[in-house]
Amino acid sequence: MTSHMKFPSPYELKAPKGAEGWEELYPYYLLFNDKIRAKEEGKFWFCDSQHWPSPFKPFDTITVEFAVKCLGQYNTRHYLIPPANGVDYRIHNGYCYMSPLAVAPENIAARVPQFMDRAGHYFQNWGPLLDNWMKKVRANIADMEAIHFETLPEVVPVEWVKEGLGLDNTYFMMESYDRAIQLLYKTWQYHFEFLNLGYAAYLDFFGFLKEQFPTIPDQAIAKMVQGVEVDLFRPDDELKKLSKLAVKLGVADALKTGSADEALARVATVAGGKEWLDAWKAAQDPWFNFTSGNGFYSTDKYWIEHLDIPLGYIRDYIGKLEKGETIDRPTEKIAAERDRITAEYAELLSDELRPVFEGKLGLARAVFPYVENHNFYIEHWSMSVFWRKMRELSAILHAQGFFENADDMFFLNRQEVRDALFDYGNAWAVGGEPIGPVYWPEVIAKRKAILASLATQPPQPALNNPPEVITEPFTIMLWGITSESIARWLDGGSDKSKLTGMAASPGIAEGRARVIRSADELDLIQEGEILVAPVTAPSWAPVFGKIRATVTDIGGMMSHAAIVCREYGLPAVTGTGNASSTIKNGQMLRVDGATGEVRIIG
Incomplete structure (x- = not known):
């Protein structure tokens, strides 16, 4: 790897025009902080557009926070996976960047016996523990299904008063919201x-x-x-x-x-x-x-x-x-x-x-x-x-005049939703007017404009200096990020008619390219085309009957795209880095899923 080539620093990478001030959409702990600049610039970060291909609305960061935090805890604190701790993550210009945390070589050996004991127990009792998991997850879904939100009534029900319950409807509304968030935390x-x-x-x-x-x-x-x-x-x-x-x-x-x-x-x-x-x-x-x-x-x-x-x-x-x-x-x-x-x-x-x-x-x-x-x-x-x-x-708060649209609540983060709920309950309790309807619409309009600007610019694939060699196994398996793929991102490839990626599912196919940026465009796919996308979701399987092959920007051998293509017998090349922005709709492609090569042939 040529050491002089590097990706931009997050501290120098400006926001697209119109997205200035995007930082206020996200919690402080997900931003690159000037006070630790040297440390943050010393790490290599890659964009996880495989799981989060578009910029986050403030509420939606809950998915990256719960998912990546919980991924980390199992490596680091539950099983003590010898070479790998968790993954550090930040949001920059609306996209999620990750930096896997390796275990210092001198500490690996000490973790092995604990890993063997803890993980070994799971491997030896996989069946019964997995049956138990299925029960827990189904019970958790049922608990979530049981949660309901209702508009606050004119008065507290008379039965509550006469039986001496001593609580009002806002108590249960707040409790249900907190419970929904905790159940989601449990899910992850x-x-x-x-x-x-x-x-x-x-x-x-x-x-x-x-x-x-x-x-x-x-x-x-x-x-x-x-x-x-x-x-x-x-x-x-x-x-x-x-x-x-x-x-x-x-x-x-x-x-x-x-x-x-x-x-x-x-x-x-x-x-x-x-x-x-x-x-x-x-x-x-x-x-x-x-x-x-x-x-x-x-x-x-x-x-x-x-x-x-x-x-x-x-x-x-x-x-x-x-x-x-x-x-x-x-x-x-x-x-x-x-x-x-x-x-x-x-x-x-x-x-x-x-x-x-x-x-x-x-x-x-x-x-x-x-x-x-x-x-x-x-x-x-x-x-x-x-x-x-x-x-x-969200629909209840919308009906109370807090937002312009029924699903605008997602432009608030989960802590702000709590505040808005208290505001609504507070005004109801004292018989006054909530402040939300005069406060939130303006804030949301500004955030919508920022998010629209962030979405105009595809994310940088990575930030800072790449390591000499990538050894972290999850990074390679799941995201398809290897020393070779990083070199390709930096170099941009001299031969513009050829792209290379992971040989993810065998077979050779030729056909016209259909570039898809989101699930909403799936109905554009015609019989016999080759699907080119930043990433595919497992749920796109029903279109696999129409297409001849799949090419993605990100994803390793064990990404869902790769696994699903193998099970459906479709050639696939994953982790090309930039296929979806290089290839144009309608170009003729030749995809070789055994060598990882994609050629533009006309």
Whole structure:
């Protein structure tokens, strides 16, 4: 790596015009602080546009704060993962930057016995502990569902007065808000209880194979754990089932017309319609608590609230079925490839090493499904309920004149929401007027303008001096950030017709590029195109039946995009750095998912 080349310092990187003063949108501890400039400039920061591809509204920072804090605690304080502590994170110009914290080499050995004891207990009792996790997460979702917000009444209910309750409605409103935030905090604590161990077991298996076979491709190792049935694919599988049922019952034509409401009303009037509608209803709980985003933003659209999204996918599938095409995932082919490659490498090992290989492989396969599964229960289902409850609260404050729009509450941070609630309750209690309606609209208008300006400029991929070599395994696995990818970002590539990234899912495909910046543009994708995006969400799987390959800016071998593409048998190149801003819509591409090369061929 050329040492003289570096990324800009956050202290020198100005805000886009019109976004000055953006710092006031975020808490002090998420900003680069002048008093510790030398220290902060001494660290390498990369932009996590994989999880947070657009600038944060003030309330939405709750997702990065809870997620990254909880990720860190499991590495650092629960399991003592020997080489890795947590990840430091800051917001700059509206985007999230991360800097992984390694354990000092001299402290690694002391952590090993504690890690073996704590993590070992999980690995040995994975099944029962995971069953327990599922119970906890479902109970947590039920607790969140039970929260309700209501407009304050004219008077405290007379029964409360006569039974001597001694409390008013604002008490319960404040309590419900605080409880919702705490339940979300619990959600993210649970999220990482198993996740880092899932990666750790895979990394252990990965490291073992690299030691035995230094030239083994990363992809070959990933293939040995693929072909797992996971709940993350269930929403898409449910849509496929419903599509087949529609064709079988003869209700396909009725489903094809007008809006979701119109189509469903029409189905109700035809023969077989009731049976199909019952199945449609049954699939929704819980599988339609699924977003086409990733759950991290208050603006994410969930299927359950936007039935036109799943219905659109069903219409696509019906079209394929009527042409006699198959819509199922190539699960048998993927499992056969997994078994073939596993046997091939097992055979090359000595008799002493083969049982070690079997043991590590067995563990990696046992824990791996969680790496995808948690995503449905946390990012999709839990977050779906949380955002729904927060919108309910926002609508109440909007009706009281606090904001111009029903969902403007998300332009306040979570502490300010508490203040606004107290303001509302306070005025109600004393019989006066709240101050919010004259205070917040102006503040929100200013913040909207700042956020609109921040969104005009794509984030810098990284900040400060890159390290000589990246060794932190999570950074490589999850984000696809390696010494090579950093060199490519800095250099910008001399050959403009060629991009390189991680060889994430094998196969070669040619087709026209379709550049997608957000989930809202998914319906633009045409049959046979190649999807190019900053990052894809696992929930984009229903469009994988249309496209020939996927190319992303960020993401490693274990990013959701890479895993989902492998399970769907689609070629993928991830972590190219800048494909979505280099490639233009309609350009002809050739994608080689085995070498990680993307060529613009016309």
